[in-house]
Amino acid sequence: MELLSLRGVTKSFGRIDAVKELDLRVGGGSIYGLLGPNGAGKTTTIRMIMDILAPDRGEILILGQPNSSSIRDRVGYLPEERGLYRKMKVEPLLHFLAELKGMKREAARERIGYWLERFALSAWRAKKVEELSRGMQQKLQFIATLLHSPQLAILDEPFTGLDPVNINLVKEVMLEEKKKGVSIILSTHLMEQAEKLCDQICLISEGEKVLDGNLKEIKANYGKNSIVLEYEGQARFLSDKEMVESYDDYGRWVEVHPSAGVDPQEILRRAAQEVAILKFELVEPSLNEIFIKTVRKGER
Amino acid sequence: MRRMKAVVKREYLTRVRKRTFIISTLAMPLIILAVTGLPILLMSLKSEKPKEISIIDQTDKLFPGLKAALKDTTKGGLSLYRLSQVAVPLGELSTVRRKLTEEVNKGKLDGYLVVPSDVFGKNQVQFYARNVSNFRVNDDLERAVSQTVSHFRLSNSGLDPEKVKKLVKGVELQTFKVTAGGNEEEDSGATFMITYILVFFLYMSLLIYGMMVMRGVIEEKSSRVVEMIVSAIKPFQLMAGKVLGVGGVGLTQFLIWSLLVGGFSLYGRNLVSSFAGRLGPLSIPGIPISLLLYFILYFLLGYFLYATIYAGVGAMVNSEEEAQHLQMPLTMLLVIPFMLMFYVIGNPNSGLAVLLSFIPLFTPIIMFTRIAVQTPPLWQIGLSLVLLGLAIWVMVWIVSKIYRVGILMYGKRPSLPELVKWFRYG
Numbered sequence: 001m002e003l004l005s006l007r008g009v010t011k012s013f014g015r016i017d018a019v020k021e022l023d024l025r026v027g028g029g030s031i032y033g034l035l036g037p038n039g040a041g042k043t044t045t046i047r048m049i050m051d052i053l054a055p056d057r058g059e060i061l062i063l064g065q066p067n068s069s070s071i072r073d074r075v076g077y078l079p080e081e082r083g084l085y086r087k088m089k090v091e092p093l094l095h096f097l098a099e100l101k102g103m104k105r106e107a108a109r110e111r112i113g114y115w116l117e118r119f120a121l122s123a124w125r126a127k128k129v130e131e132l133s134r135g136m137q138q139k140l141q142f143i144a145t146l147l148h149s150p151q152l153a154i155l156d157e158p159f160t161g162l163d164p165v166n167i168n169l170v171k172e173v174m175l176e177e178k179k180k181g182v183s184i185i186l187s188t189h190l191m192e193q194a195e196k197l198c199d200q201i202c203l204i205s206e207g208e209k210v211l212d213g214n215l216k217e218i219k220a221n222y223g224k225n226s227i228v229l230e231y232e233g234q235a236r237f238l239s240d241k242e243m244v245e246s247y248d249d250y251g252r253w254v255e256v257h258p259s260a261g262v263d264p265q266e267i268l269r270r271a272a273q274e275v276a277i278l279k280f281e282l283v284e285p286s287l288n289e290i291f292i293k294t295v296r297k298g299e300r
Numbered sequence: 301m302r303r304m305k306a307v308v309k310r311e312y313l314t315r316v317r318k319r320t321f322i323i324s325t326l327a328m329p330l331i332i333l334a335v336t337g338l339p340i341l342l343m344s345l346k347s348e349k350p351k352e353i354s355i356i357d358q359t360d361k362l363f364p365g366l367k368a369a370l371k372d373t374t375k376g377g378l379s380l381y382r383l384s385q386v387a388v389p390l391g392e393l394s395t396v397r398r399k400l401t402e403e404v405n406k407g408k409l410d411g412y413l414v415v416p417s418d419v420f421g422k423n424q425v426q427f428y429a430r431n432v433s434n435f436r437v438n439d440d441l442e443r444a445v446s447q448t449v450s451h452f453r454l455s456n457s458g459l460d461p462e463k464v465k466k467l468v469k470g471v472e473l474q475t476f477k478v479t480a481g482g483n484e485e486e487d488s489g490a491t492f493m494i495t496y497i498l499v500f501f502l503y504m505s506l507l508i509y510g511m512m513v514m515r516g517v518i519e520e521k522s523s524r525v526v527e528m529i530v531s532a533i534k535p536f537q538l539m540a541g542k543v544l545g546v547g548g549v550g551l552t553q554f555l556i557w558s559l560l561v562g563g564f565s566l567y568g569r570n571l572v573s574s575f576a577g578r579l580g581p582l583s584i585p586g587i588p589i590s591l592l593l594y595f596i597l598y599f600l601l602g603y604f605l606y607a608t609i610y611a612g613v614g615a616m617v618n619s620e621e622e623a624q625h626l627q628m629p630l631t632m633l634l635v636i637p638f639m640l641m642f643y644v645i646g647n648p649n650s651g652l653a654v655l656l657s658f659i660p661l662f663t664p665i666i667m668f669t670r671i672a673v674q675t676p677p678l679w680q681i682g683l684s685l686v687l688l689g690l691a692i693w694v695m696v697w698i699v700s701k702i703y704r705v706g707i708l709m710y711g712k713r714p715s716l717p718e719l720v721k722w723f724r725y726g
Contacts, residue, residue: 014721050531052708069303069533077531083524088314099306100532144528 002064003028003152003183004049009058011044018044020207022058026152026185026200031178033198033215034187035291041207042187043080046156050077062152073102076150080157080187082141086130090121090140093129094147101148108147115143118173135166142170146177153177154185159193171197191288201287205295219284226285227256227264233275243267248289255289304537304544307529311516311545316552325553329560350382351437354400354412356393357385362415365448370440381440386412397428404430413441419449494587495645495672498595502665503638505599507631509550510606514623516542517614517707526707535704543607550603554596594671601685602664604692606634612699615706617713626713637665648673657684660691698723 006024010017019041026032034042047053049060051067062071085093091112098108116122119139124132132140138161145153155174159167174184174197188194194201195215202212211218229235230253238247238254243262248255258267268280285293315321357363363385370381388396403409411429419425425445432438451461477491517539520526529538609630617623637656644653648670657667657680667684670676705722706714714722 047708052527052530072532075531077528079524079527079531081524081527083526083528085314085519085525086523096306096310097528097532099309100303100529102302141528 002026003062004185005059005061006045006049007059007061009045009048009055009060011041011048011053011055017207019048019055022204022207022209024202024209024212026183028183029178029181030199031174031184031186031197033194033201034185034204035189035191035194035201035287036204037189037295039206040189040204042189042204043156044207045204046077046154046185046187049154050075069102073148074151076145076148076153078141078145078153078155078158080160082138082161084129084137084141084144087128089126089128090116090132091125094140094144097144098147103148111147111149112143115147119143119169135162138162139166139169142173146173150182152183152185154187156187157189158186159188159190191286191291195287203291203294210294211290215287218290219287222285222290224282224284225258225264226283226289227258227267228279228281228283229254229256229271229277230279231271231275231277235271235275237267237270237274240270243270246289246293248286255283255286257285257289257293303533304541307533307538307541308545308548311542312548315512315546315549321549321553325556329557350379351410352382352384352408353410353441354384354386354403356388356396356400356412356414358388358393358417359415359419361452362419362445362448365451366444369444369447401428404428411437413445415445419445420453423449491673492645494591495669496641498587498591498672499638499641499665499669502595502599502602502668503634505550505554506602506606506664507634509546509603510610510630511627512549513543513546513607514610514614514627515620516546517611517703518617518620518623521615521707521710522619530707535707536700539608539611539700539703543604543611546607547600547603550599551596554599558592591672594668597685598664598668601688601692605660605664605688605695606630608692608695608699612702612706615699615703616719618710622713633661634665637662640666641669644669645673649676654680658687660688663688701725 002025004024004026006022009019009022009024011019022041022045024034024045034045036042044053048055049062049067051072060067062075065071085096088096094112094116095105095108098112099105103111113122116125119142121136121139121143124136129137129140142158145155158170158174162170174186178184186194186197198215200213201215201218203210232252235249235254238244238249238256241259243259243266244256245259246257256267258264264282268277271277271280355363355366357366363383367383370383371379386396386400397412397414400409400412404411411427411432414426414428416422416425427438427441429437454461454464520529520538526538533541613623613626613630617626640656640662644656644666647653653666653670654676656662657670657676659666663684667676667681671681701723702719705725709722
């Protein structure tokens with residue numbers, strides 16, 4: 001059974017179409033990336049899934065049913081707009097949020113203990129939220145999302161504002177939960193994170209789906225026709241449109257996409273004339289590249 | 301329902317556990333007690349020491365009469381006034397007065413009274429003292445002199461002062477309040493006092509608790525916690541839970557106050573009369589239970605109406621500073637009926653008062669005032685409740701739509717057309 005399905009979901013605010021005829025299908029036990037640039041309609045889509053906004057048209061089914069309070073109890077949601085009751089103490093706050101999700105007090109106490117331990121916040125359980133650092137507050141909100149052991153967790157930009165140590169911690173927890181059979185929808189505009197974590201992805205741009213499916217298959221379809229080059233010197237060949245269709249240059253590291261019919265070996269020979277080559281590799285295109293290409297194609 | 305209960309519980313507990321709530325709840329009766337009790341206490345303390353007053357009686361006939369008229373004593377059995385007659389040799393008045401003035405300045409004397417020989421014609425005496433603002437002393441002296449002078453005149457005309465006093469004795473107007481049950485209760489201005497105090501409390505409570513709801517909405521919105529909450533429960537449940545929880549805080553406060561007032565009127569009466577002393581019987585008017593029930597009823601209904609509107613205002617703005625502009629007209633809606641209360645107390649059944657009591661925004665204060673002064677026809681109470689209930693229902697319907705959209709909108713405060721749009725989205 002599909003965990004989540006959207007069919008022809010449309011939402012507009014005044015004259016702006018935020019989401020247009022969106023179809024989504026999320027299976028169980030995977031991490032599903034809902035990807036797109038800022039303003040693509042990701043948060044609006046998620047808010048409609050959570051029944052915070054009503055779609056103008058279309059149908060949203062969670063676990064095969066329309067949204068209801070018993071369905072919502074099986075979903076965890078980390079909103080992009082973070083915030084907690086600042087004056088409340090950590091433990092009563094978590095109890096309150098657990099109660100909102102229909103949890104019994106005893107069960108909640110046990111889960112709260114487990115999660116505070118897991119996120120190294122046990123020492124802060126009797127402190128007021130406002131006494132916690134921003135990172136801690138964010139971890140607290142992450143706990144609130146998973147507290148009631150949801151089957152589906154929807155995380156809207158979970159990594160923003162976290163330091164590398166905590167990003168790693170959140171990533172670990174996501175993978176643990178996935179192993180336990182929890183499905184996760186990860187909404188982000190950071191392609192590097194999504195590329196490493198997601199099994200399935202859906203790219204949306206300006207409210208429309210431009211690409212979706214299994215990430216491995218998508219990348220395989222594009223083939224190993226990208227070149228990663230580490231170099232020193234002036235890479236003038238990059239602007240030669242006959243050889244290079246597009247590139248992503250970082251000064252010493254560049255991802256090159258040859259124009260149609262151009263043999264990568266040709267590019268290697270040309271590059272060798274202009275720069276010192278430290279590394280040359282044929283790779284699958286990065287998600288970032290696929291995304292940019294797909295969106296550009298849509299614009300044409 | 302269970303989820304809304306969680307919201308109600310949180311709203312209620314976080315507020316009643318706050319130190320400010322406990323302090324203000326306990327401090328309020330103390331402040332009222334202090335404001336009313338302290339002057340009585342101070343006055344009775346002051347009067348413990350007898351006042352030394354010299355009297356220059358140029359008629360040479362009034363001093364014994366004055367002494368008899370000012371023989372009041374304190375509770376401790378001491379005289380309130382110690383009077384001494386000062387003889388004035390002919391033509392020496394200014395010298396004697398200078399001497400007495402000096403004594404007043406040194407504090408040996410509290411004051412002196414000059415009764416001129418022409419007092420029977422001009423009807424004037426002079427009192428010199430450092431403090432002439434003690435109205436009790438002034439009143440006592442004036443009463444004593446008037447009484448003595450008129451006694452003297454009557455006797456001079458060959459009449460018996462005691463007999464005349466009996467003959468011209470005034471008639472007292474006793475007032476009785478006729479209530480719906482056919483009972484007649486003696487009333488001496490207590491109705492006005494009770495009405496004023498209760499309506500004042502009603503007005504303050506509607507304002508304070510309405511604003512408490514608004515602040516709660518703004519807090520949830522500005523801290524961004526609201527999106528997390530409405531992903532678990534319906535925005536309407538959040539709003540309703542908040543209104544109910546804060547309302548419970550209000551009822552708790554009333555309950556505590558009622559218990560304190562109840563305890564006070566049982567045990568405190570003795571306390572007050574013990575230090576009120578000879579100031580006469582001090583009546584603590586009893587408040588009829590039925591009136592208290594009406595108070596709770598109109599507070600709750602008025603609160604539901606105003607708290608809903610305040611919740612809507614909270615959802616429209618981003619901060620409390622922004623809310624202040626929108627609050628102004630809302631506060632006026634409460635101030636206007638409060639000001640009209642004085643008219644309504646005087647004319648509880650005039651056409652205007654009846655009309656005003658049917659306007660739902662005014663009903664809580666105006667109708668309650670009318671009930672407190674003179675029980676209106678039952679159908680009028682009924683109609684006012686129906687209209688108020690209807691207004692609450694309509695307001696909840698409108699505001700819940702605006703609220704639903706507003707709590708997730710950040711940025712500019714909406715214009716009126718935008719509000720209409722929000723209403724349509726909701």
